[in-house]
Amino acid sequence: MVELVLAGKREFVDAARATALLAPFEASSSFYRISLRDKSYSLDAAKVLATFLKTIPDGLRVADLADMIAGRPEDEALEVLETVCHALHGHQLVEIDLSDNALGEKGIRRCFGVLERQQHLERLYLCNNGLSAESAQVVADVLLFRGKDAPSTLKTFHFYNNMSGDGGAKALATLLPACQHLEDLRFSTTRAQREGCRVFAAALGSLRNLKRVDLSDNTFGAEGAIVLAKGLGLQSQLEVLNLRDASIGDDGLIAISEALITNKVAGIRILDVSGNDLTEASMAALARLVQALPQLEELRIEENEITSSGAQLLARVLQKKTVAKHLRVFQSNTNELCSVGGWHLAKALAHKAQLTRVELDGNMFSDDALTKIEAQFNTGILVEIEDNMDDENEADELLDDDLDWSDDETDSEPDAGVDAATSSLAATSISTDAKLVFEAKREVVNADRAHELLAPYAGQTHFHTISLRGKSYTIDGAHVMAAFLSKVQGLQVADLADIIAGRPEDEALLVLSAICESLKGHVLDTIDLSDNALGEKGVRACFAILIPQPKLQHLLFENNGISAAAAAVIANEVVLQTPVSTLKTFSFFNNMSGHDGCLAIAKMLPGCPHLTTFRYASARAGLDASQELARSIAANLSQLESLDLSDCSFDDDGVKALTAALRKQTKLRVLKLRDASLGPDGAVAVVRALDHVRLTSLDLSGNELEDEGMSNLANGPHSLEAQSDLVVLRLDENECTSKGLAVFADEIRASLTKLEELSLCGNEITASGAISLVKTGLATKSHLKRLHLDANMISSAGLTKLNDLLASVGKVHVLGPMDENDDEAESSDDDDDDN
Numbered sequence: 001m002v003e004l005v006l007a008g009k010r011e012f013v014d015a016a017r018a019t020a021l022l023a024p025f026e027a028s029s030s031f032y033r034i035s036l037r038d039k040s041y042s043l044d045a046a047k048v049l050a051t052f053l054k055t056i057p058d059g060l061r062v063a064d065l066a067d068m069i070a071g072r073p074e075d076e077a078l079e080v081l082e083t084v085c086h087a088l089h090g091h092q093l094v095e096i097d098l099s100d101n102a103l104g105e106k107g108i109r110r111c112f113g114v115l116e117r118q119q120h121l122e123r124l125y126l127c128n129n130g131l132s133a134e135s136a137q138v139v140a141d142v143l144l145f146r147g148k149d150a151p152s153t154l155k156t157f158h159f160y161n162n163m164s165g166d167g168g169a170k171a172l173a174t175l176l177p178a179c180q181h182l183e184d185l186r187f188s189t190t191r192a193q194r195e196g197c198r199v200f201a202a203a204l205g206s207l208r209n210l211k212r213v214d215l216s217d218n219t220f221g222a223e224g225a226i227v228l229a230k231g232l233g234l235q236s237q238l239e240v241l242n243l244r245d246a247s248i249g250d251d252g253l254i255a256i257s258e259a260l261i262t263n264k265v266a267g268i269r270i271l272d273v274s275g276n277d278l279t280e281a282s283m284a285a286l287a288r289l290v291q292a293l294p295q296l297e298e299l300r301i302e303e304n305e306i307t308s309s310g311a312q313l314l315a316r317v318l319q320k321k322t323v324a325k326h327l328r329v330f331q332s333n334t335n336e337l338c339s340v341g342g343w344h345l346a347k348a349l350a351h352k353a354q355l356t357r358v359e360l361d362g363n364m365f366s367d368d369a370l371t372k373i374e375a376q377f378n379t380g381i382l383v384e385i386e387d388n389m390d391d392e393n394e395a396d397e398l399l400d401d402d403l404d405w406s407d408d409e410t411d412s413e414p415d416a417g418v419d420a421a422t423s424s425l426a427a428t429s430i431s432t433d434a435k436l437v438f439e440a441k442r443e444v445v446n447a448d449r450a451h452e453l454l455a456p457y458a459g460q461t462h463f464h465t466i467s468l469r470g471k472s473y474t475i476d477g478a479h480v481m482a483a484f485l486s487k488v489q490g491l492q493v494a495d496l497a498d499i500i501a502g503r504p505e506d507e508a509l510l511v512l513s514a515i516c517e518s519l520k521g522h523v524l525d526t527i528d529l530s531d532n533a534l535g536e537k538g539v540r541a542c543f544a545i546l547i548p549q550p551k552l553q554h555l556l557f558e559n560n561g562i563s564a565a566a567a568a569v570i571a572n573e574v575v576l577q578t579p580v581s582t583l584k585t586f587s588f589f590n591n592m593s594g595h596d597g598c599l600a601i602a603k604m605l606p607g608c609p610h611l612t613t614f615r616y617a618s619a620r621a622g623l624d625a626s627q628e629l630a631r632s633i634a635a636n637l638s639q640l641e642s643l644d645l646s647d648c649s650f651d652d653d654g655v656k657a658l659t660a661a662l663r664k665q666t667k668l669r670v671l672k673l674r675d676a677s678l679g680p681d682g683a684v685a686v687v688r689a690l691d692h693v694r695l696t697s698l699d700l701s702g703n704e705l706e707d708e709g710m711s712n713l714a715n716g717p718h719s720l721e722a723q724s725d726l727v728v729l730r731l732d733e734n735e736c737t738s739k740g741l742a743v744f745a746d747e748i749r750a751s752l753t754k755l756e757e758l759s760l761c762g763n764e765i766t767a768s769g770a771i772s773l774v775k776t777g778l779a780t781k782s783h784l785k786r787l788h789l790d791a792n793m794i795s796s797a798g799l800t801k802l803n804d805l806l807a808s809v810g811k812v813h814v815l816g817p818m819d820e821n822d823d824e825a826e827s828s829d830d831d832d833d834d835n
């Protein structure tokens with residue numbers, strides 16, 4: 001099918017430019033589709049276009065006329081519309097897109113040449129047109145040219161981001177009964193209030209074939225939602241339902257859920273009920289609905305007030321193996337969840353095989369709970385939680401690894417009928433995945449408290465995992481723990497992070513020694529000693545658990561204050577206790593090991609050929625040591641999937657060593673080089689060294705890229721353009737201005753199509769740069785979920801424009817908090833420059 005597409009950059013088109021754009025196409029040719037979008041045509045240019053368009057013979061079926069009068073004076077804009085649309089009069093089209101043109105009633109009437117008497121029209125898009133109630137009535141009248149009782153052929157109708165209010169809702173409601181073939185309905189961000197929404201909802205009940213419904217950003221209220229429920233219950237083919245910010249409330253969600261369940265509307269794949277002031281009161285109904293949707297792939301419930309109680313109700317259903325087996329995305333940001341609610345959801349979701357994204361930001365999890373929640377998911381699934389509000393006064397409920405879902409009905413799986421012996425075995429203490437984990441509450445644990453904590457585990461001896469983290473054990477408390485732990489069998493994972501906070505040094509060493517001695521002899525898979533002030537003495541106090549470990553795969557020393565001497569002990573006596581280490585993960589973060597400590601770790605790497613995750617970050621390594629570490633990685637490691645060298649220092653020679661190391665990694669998916677002193681040339685060299693791998697996450701923040709580096713990051717085939725799988729990109733604190741960002745935005749226009757999160761905080765970006773980014777660079781990023789621009793210099797007026805622009809493309813929810821943005825630093829000239 002031949003198309004006439006005037007492609008290329010956004011531009012003003014006069015007669016000469018129009019002639020040049022049409023030059024590749026032959027007059028009187030047949031075209032199935034024409035696209036004139038994203039350019040601003042003068043009247044003379046429109047006349048050139050019209051002369052050509054009139055030569056097109058019958059057969060044209062699609063007319064994309066979106067966004068073609070931007071910046072034109074009203075009188076000229078109306079004439080441009082009329083000239084182009086009149087040239088297409090007589091073509092029987094199946095699709096018309098007039099979005100992003102400031103139409104109004106006069107504009108709609110000037111488009112009659114293409115709109116009137118379309119006998120076979122199936123798809124009509126009128127998004128972001130500024131249409132009033134009167135305009136909506138004109139649209140309805142044009143589409144009902146056969147009469148109100150005559151059937152329409154319309155299958156898709158999108159009416160988004162207009163100003164039609166209640167009057168427009170009522171006008172378009174008259175259209176629906178004639179559209180019995182309608183499958184895709186978008187009526188969102190229309191300023192319709194309760195009365196108009198109720199009338200529109202009632203009219204929706206005349207339809208039976210809807211597959212996609214988007215009614216977001218309207219004001220239905222409980223009464224309108226109850227009316228809407230009746231109509232939705234009649235859509236047996238419904239697959240996508242978006243009710244975000246629709247003011248349905250608890251009563252509305254309950255009514256809609258029950259209607260869908262009762263009428264067996266079971267094919268919904270995507271459900272969004274975010275921003276509806278929902279509470280715990282409606283979560284039982286939502287849980288029942290989720291249980292009745294076997295094809296559910298995306299569930300979005302963010303920005304409500306469901307609290308932990310509501311989350312637990314939902315989790316009780318989600319944890320069932322037969323429920324939401326195809327779930328890919330779960331979004332519950334800003335829902336007033338405390339630790340126990342987040343923990344229940346994490347446990348319920350962790351086993352979902354298709355899960356690719358979980359969002360729980362903006363809630364209130366304790367540090368300990370957050371760590372446990374993060375541990376439930378594979379890398380890249382849980383979106384980074386940056387806006388968590390840690391409630392120090394929260395008395396969390398027990399975050400039990402083996403949550404009791406006993407009130408639930410048993411899943412009717414094919415293998416559910418196990419014999420009595422197997423059932424009995426599952427209930428005993430020799431379960432292969434049994435865990436000893438205490439309540440996530442910071443406290444001093446003396447002997448009495450230790451007995452209390454261990455009481456629920458009395459009689460059990462077999463544990464896969466123990467976690468003592470987040471408490472401060474006295475020596476007496478440690479002895480009680482040690483007596484219990486000395487009897488444990490089958491242990492694989494020992495989480496001993498943060499167990500001596502506030503203890504005097506001598507007592508702290510005795511606590512570490514007592515607990516580690518009690519675990520002596522276990523052949524472990526994972527040891528975590530993070531958040532303990534160790535030093536060399538502390539590391540040696542842990543030798544009983546660290547040596548021997550012939551099969552250890554994961555070892556973590558984070559935030560330990562480890563010196564160079566202690567780093568050498570870890571490298572030489574712990575990791576290299578066998579000629580070839582079995583380690584897959586080595587995490588060494590926020591320590592004080594400096595130059596010599598870095599060299600010790602570098603010399604350790606030849607004995608660690610199996611490493612897949614290596615983190616050596618914020619350890620005060622200087623230029624020479626960082627370079628040596630990079631050389632060692634290049635020489636000895638080739639299986640890395642995740643590499644974090646943040647806060648190391650790489651000058652020109654260091655960058656050469658670093659890029660050599662990166663070229664050896666054929667499986668790398670996550671790379672963090674935050675504050676690595678790369679500079680603009682170094683950052684570009686790093687990106688070019690990665691063109692043989694496909695990252696999912698890249699962090700180059702704090703590297704003084706400036707405009708030069710930003711401009712070159714995505715320029716050419718060996719740049720970021722090659723990173724077709726990139727989901728997360730962080731470029732914070734790089735002294736980038738709007739000028740550099742505009743170039744960067746243009747370069748990524750056609751690449752990074754899977755990008756979900758982009759962070760540019762702490763740069764020197766003003767409104768013009770931010771708007772260029774959204775208009776140009778992010779326009780094609782359909783997967784984008786998060787855009788972070790805080791701590792820049794975007795004025796209040798510029799921020800309003802930015803939000804309006806994001807809203808116009810349905811992305812207003814992606815912008816992160818702007819609490820540290822300097823809205824007074826931007827000049828008025830820049831504020832006005834948003835093209």
